[in-house]
Amino acid sequence: MSKIKPRGKVPKKAAMDEIIEIKTLIRHPMHSGRMKDKDGKNIPKRIINKFLVKFNGKQVFGMDLEPSISTNPYIAFPFKAKESGTFDFEWNDDNGDKYTMSRKMDVS
């Protein structure tokens, strides 16, 4: 199985009050619990069930994912730049794992 790897695209610089777009992608199989492997056995359900975004420690965006979300979940959302700071992204796996990523942004 491929390694789970989060990726994100946040503009490094933004103007004051500019609405930027943040794009994230995580490599994850998102087993819905309905698919079968080569031997015809059911692959147990294992998905990313929660995605959280914090900016300077404050939660700004959240998303609850269900099995109907595709493999390698791609999530894009807007953000209004008001101050420089750090984004903390967090993906929660069904098996209890957490994948995190941080990105910095400068606002001028």
Next chain:
Amino acid sequence: MKHQKMKIISRRNILYLIGGVASSALFTKFAIAKPNLALKRIKEISKSKFEEVDLFLDVPEIAENGNQVKVSFDIDSPMTKDEFVKTVYLLADGNPAPNVAKFSFTTDMGACSATTRMRLSKTQNVYLLAEYNNGKFAMTKSKVKVTIGGCGG
């Protein structure tokens, strides 16, 4: 006399029988037609207090591969403390489970939009339900034709 009475009863019985057959046929038809789980869920979330308005829900008209269907939405809202969209639900009525995703928005975002990719098992309707901070709900739907289904199995 007795004989005639018997006849009447039997005729009535036949009527009952016909009625029974017709109603059971109706019931089986009802059982085959799956109830719309997505609409049921929307009514559960909003307590049936939703308005059907034209929100911007962008899904392809025809999806060749149901495994990766791009969905994006854009809801016109000032996103200020007095007026903002709190939660957005994405639902589908033809998938094994109606829930697809739930987005939690805050005023820091400045706009209410998002993009993701979803699975669609067959041709179906995709629903978008938005909850505003004042407790109002708005709903829109869009039909997607799916060539190859994408839910496995």
